Amino acid sequence: MFDKAYRQxxxxxxxxxxxxxxxxxxAAASIRNALPPLSPGINIAVVVGIVGGLLIAAAFLAFIAAHWTEIxxxxxxxILIAGMVVAGGLGAWFASRGRIVLADLCASVGAIIFGAGIALVGQMYHLGDDFAAGMLLWSIGALAAAVLTGSRGALAVGLVAASIWTCMRVYDAPDVLHLPFLAVWLFAAAxxxxxxxxxxxHLVAIAMIPWWxxxxFRFEFDGAQPSFVLANGAALLFGAGLAIAAAPSPRALRFGSVLSIYGAFSLATAAFLEVTTVDDIVRFRAGSGAGQPLWxxxxxxxxxxxxxxxAGITRRxxxxxxxxxxxxxxxxxxxWPASMxxxxxxxxxxxxxxxxxLVVSGMLDDVRPRVVAGWLGIAGVIAGITWSVKGSLLRRSAFLAAAGVAAVAFATALNRMLPRVQR
Incomplete structure (x- = not known):
């Protein structure tokens, strides 16, 4: 709530x-005094320092890689242990001096070195070739670093590794629903x-998308339409975000609002995919039946x-x-018709x-991302209907015209129903 844009x-x-x-x-002075101080932002010096640190780290890794077989x-x-120790020590030093961004960067670099260490140790000692298990171990280590240091970057590293892990497991066993990822995700969400x-x-919301x-898109999955399964995932993310945001807690409001934003965009994307994949612009299945798993x-x-x-809690x-x-x-x-x-x-x-x-919902609740998601969804659905490769273009134009007339009638009714202030 107390970010820079709000304060301005x-x-x-x-x-x-x-x-x-x-x-x-x-009264104005009292309001200003009651506000907490703004957290320090990232200035030019910090940005240059971050770039310099990344260049030095890249040079170090390149040098080690060039002489890897000779060591x-x-x-x-x-060397791997020393890299993690140095990254952690620098992070602690920066944190003690209030350089939170640089401390977070050091924790992130340490988490990345940990992942590189897993791969390199496995290569040196010819351990098993279960790369997915290595990704899980990397994710656990990065999340542990996030818990100990509060690093958002380490959390991002852990979620990326977990996403790669679950995608590899789904690829290896497409007929089995990979539920263990949800345990990792719930831990990161908490x-x-x-x-x-x-x-x-934001990181947690984004991390849910690769799993869905x-x-x-598992091609062996009982002929289900991927867009319909994605729509169910978007529905759960959107609804859960709204419900969490309705709880009487600032933490819940912030967390739920972010989840609902990604849910709204996911819902718009799913609507676009339903038109473009089921109606033959892009083919993923042999039929257009609404195959969906029960879960x-x-x-x-x-x-x-x-x-x-x-909605019942907030009365919105x-x-x-x-x-x-x-x-x-x-x-x-x-x-959707079962036949083509x-x-x-x-x-x-x-x-x-x-x-x-979705557009009207965002306007009534004054949630701009929801409005943007709705407009993008409208544009995508109209484009999908217009450029569908089957059926008569004349019939589609008549349908769009009828839909336009219905939308105008709906707008007229809303204009009469809503109070003048909300129009």
Whole structure:
């Protein structure tokens, strides 16, 4: 809440309110004094220092790699240990002097060296070739470093390694749902929640996407449509984010808001993929049937329920429309025709209505990312309908015209229903 952009806007408002006589100068001074100090940002010197440190680290690694075969095994291992010790020592030194960004960078470099050490030790001693297990070990070490140092960079390294691990496991065993990743993800989510960090929340939200994508695009998976499975994942992420943000806690508000933003963009992406992959622009399956695993359907339904629960707690009309948007995207899957003949006008209408609900939801709740996601979804769905390779272009143009008329009628009704202040 107390980031730089907010403070700049608040300062401008205080000056304007004081000039208009809305508040007294003493009240404005009290508000300014009550605000906590801003955390130090990244200045030019810090940026140059980061680049210099990365160049020195790259030069060191290149030198070691060039002479790797000439160095004894014990010396190689000692070099790796020394690299982690030096990175940790520098991080502690920077942290003691309040250089939080540089301390975070050192912890991140240490986590990266740890991962390199796993690979190099395995190569030196000809250990098993289970690369996925190595990635899991790297992820555990990086997350442990994040817990001990509070480093967002180490958290990012751990989540990247975990994402690679789960993608490799899905590739190795496409017929088995890789649930162990969720345990790692939940641990990282709890860490981000405890830190009350927006950056960590972004990292956690992004880390969920590779698991859903890898799980959805398994070609051996019972003929399921990947876009429908992705839609269920987006629904759960969106609904869970709204429900968490509705909890009476600043930590929950920040964490849930970030999750809901990524959920909204994921939902728009899923709507676009439903049109472009099921209707033959890009083919992933032989048929257009709404094949979905039961667990994915349950996730989507839970997402809708959580969004409705959030709307009941916050009493916001925008979140009711968000739940409608989620439900309409999920509804497109069962109403899609099982055969390739003809076009699914009802599914098209559901997806367009869902994206329109997403835009209106963001406007009512004053959540700009949700509005942007809705507009991008509308553009993607319209483009998918227009450039679909099957069916009559004349029929599609008539459908889009009818949808436009319906949207204008909906806008007219909203203009009469909403108070003048909210228009």
């Amino acid at each position: 806007r608040l300062e401008a408002d205080l000056v304007q309110w004081e000039a208009d006589g809305v508040i007294a100068p003493a 004894a095994r014990l010396m190689r291992f000692a 860490l981000a929640f405890a830190w009350h960090s927006r950056a960590a929340a 994508v890898a799980t959805s 994915a359907i349950v996730c989507g339904v839970v997402g809708v329920i959580l969004a409705l629960v959030s 009309a925008g979140e009711v429309l968000a739940a409608c948007a989620i439900g309409l995207v999920l509804l497109a899957a069962p109403v 003949a003809g076009e699914s006008w009802f599914a098209y209408a559901a997806l367009l209505s869902a994206m329109l609900c």
